[in-house]
Amino acid sequence: MTAVLDAPTRVHVASGSGGSLTGTGRLLLFMLRRDRVRFTSWVLGLTLMMAYFANAIGLILDETAVQGFAALARNPVIALIGGPGYGFDEITVGRIVVGIYGVYLMLGAALMSILTVSRHTRAEEQAGRAELVRANVVGRHAQLAAALILVALMNVVMTVLMTLAFHFSPLEPEAFGPSLLFACSVGAVGLVFAGVTAVTVQLSAFSRAASGMAGAVLGAAFVIRGLGDMSRAQGGDLGWLSWLSPLGWSQQTAPLTLDRWWPLLLSLGFAVLCTTTAVALQSRRDLAAGILQDRLGAGRAPGWLRGPLSLAFRLQRSALVWWSVAILLGGITFGTFAEPMVENAAGLPDEIMIIFGGTEGIIEGYLGFMSVYFAFMVAVFAILSVQALVGEEQSVRTEPVLAASVSRAGWLLSWTIVAALGSVWLLALAGVGNGIGAALATDEWGLLGDVLVGQIAQVTSVWALLGLAVALYGFAPRLVGLTWAVFGWGTALSLFGDMLQLDEALLSTSVFRHVGQYPAQDLSWSAVAVLTAAAVALIGIGVAGFRRRDLTTA
Structure with missing residues (x-):
């Protein structure tokens, strides 16, 4: 019996004017609905941390204690855990908050961005839900774009609230500009690590590995910044290391002292570069796959891999x-x-x-x-x-x-x-x-x-x-x-x-x-x-x- 098959019929689905970004708006609304609690918790949590620092420290420290902090600029360990200590020669409570506690707000913003981008991109692909979403009229880069827009919104809202919390605190900065600059320096770190995570989720097929790589970059940024600031505090030759860290870029703005906005251009440029790289990498891989290929395991498990303890070690090795x-x-x-x-x-x-x-x-x-x-x-x-x-x-x-x-x-x-x-x-x-x-x-x-x-x-x-x-x-x-x-x-x-x-x-x-x-x-x-x-x-x-x-x- 002979069967005659017609030529395959090409089914064309209109991609709309957005092309690879079709459906970004709807996905963003869905992510906002899904993350309504996480969005609020992250933003308000970090803002309350800012408010606590700005209010409690001003109430706790008297004039003698404030003057004692002037010596922090000469101490390499405090430079490690806080920062370069700009303005500590004419110390104020506001400069203490900015110069020592600001880096921990930046770390919080970075973690918020890392976990949010990974949750809405690689975790969705790994769980198989992204495949169902992409089966609709959704562009190739829509999910990544929606996740990045969501994180940008989180950082913008956080920046606005932090600005108000700092400016209207007992510190009472004389001008609004330094308060806005300090909050923007925190938000800039969040945007940078949103871009970093956008790249790492393209590299690995597993959300845990992607988040881990982004976390490793954050850890390296903290260490490099710390080494640079420690060297600077003791008059060494490695102060330039701080300029290799996204955390260092934000701290070099020196709110309430130098009030430099231009270092944030480094953060913005790096975030754009990472986003562009992420889009290019996503165009080169299949859904649920990573740029870094998984290594094939052995056909048979080794004899020692028989019990739960050895399996747990293998998975964490x-x-x-x-x-x-x-x-x-x-x-x-x-x-x-x-x-x-x-x-x-x-x-x-x-x-x-x-x-x-x-x-x-x-x-x-x-x-x-x-x-x-x-x-x-x-x-x-x-x-x-x-x-x-x-x-x-x-x-x-x-x-x-x-x-x-x-x-x-x-x-x-x-x-x-x-x-x-x-x-x-x-x-x-x-x-x-x-x-x-x-x-x-x-x-x-x-x-x-x-x-x-x-x-x-x-x-x-x-x-x-x-x-x-x-x-x-x-x-x-x-x-x-x-x-x-x-x-x-x-x-x-x-x-x-x-x-x-x-x-x-x-x-x-x-x-x-x-x-x-x-x-x-x-x-x-x-x-x-x-x-x-x-x-x-x-x-x-x-x-x-x-x-x-x-x-x-x-």
Whole structure:
């Protein structure tokens, strides 16, 4: 029997005047509807943080304390955690807010942009929903364009609200321009990292990897900016490094001091360049695919990959490798600043020296402070690890694991054990790096052992946050993000609480305040025991909740 087939009929769907951007408006409205709570939470949360800084610091600091901050410009560690300290020679409360606390508002804006762009682009493709959307009359670049417009709106609204919050605070800036410039410098960082994420979501087929790459760029930007500002604070030759960082561009505007608008052109130009690159890359890849090709795995799994613990390690191995490299290099780099700390310690006020555990043993004080600083970083790894577990469940990869001979408790505990031991490993690398860097700078190799002990002891603080994240995951995966609020609160109190002379009862609410900054301070073994017990209890609560709830797939 012969069958006669007609020539294929080409079905033409009118693309409309927008071409590859057709449907952008409708997708934007849908994203606004979907993110109505996230939009409000991010924008108001960052604005309230600005309002808190602008109001509380002005009320807490008296004239004597304000003058004490003038020495911050000479301190490389404060330059690391805050910024270049423009205007500190004629210090005001407004310049303290801009020069020290502004960078953390910028980090918040960057995280908002990274997570939002990834959520509405690569996460949609990975879940298969983007394919359904593209089956309609929707242009190739419409979803990316809508996501970028959404993030731009978030940053614009945030900028307007921050301007008002800063200008009408007790600081009472004389002119409106510096308030607007400060808020625009924060929003500019958000736009830059929206563009960065637009590129990374084209590179990888997985939202977690795309967000991780964008986060790595943010981390590198913070470190590069910090190294440049530290060098500048001690009269070094590496101050130019700050100009290689998007965070540095915004800080170089120096509101209330230099009031320079032109550095924001660098941010705007870089954001446009990243967006153009993202569009070009998206034109070269298939839907749900990445520019970076996935490596094919072996046809048969190795013998060691049989249990849930080994599988959990395999899934977190790549992240551990990259974190290990970054932490070790960062430890060596920051350790080498131990000797310059001694040279710049003379004349610093007590409000600053208390950060390093007192006036005795400035090298030990600096290394003790860095042990807590690296605990902040490793805590980020631990929280992200739990969020990765949320992604495994929502991507329907947890269900096949539990369909085998793996209990829910066994799977969650295996993942948590890998994250907990990984935290110990990373802190040990930080201790080794810090110790080696300090020993090379001071020729005191006896520091290495003490620094390593002090750094590893901080793991109990990290475990407490890990336990909280696991407890939230066990009952409601969507609530894991609340751990970031606890982390941010604890970090802010540890970095700035003593300088602001806050009440000890308030300072004790920070999870990072209890272990002690060894070798400058004695370790509190009772705090180590309590934090460890709290972590174990929280993990147990999370396991109990996970055993009783349904799996989520969206």
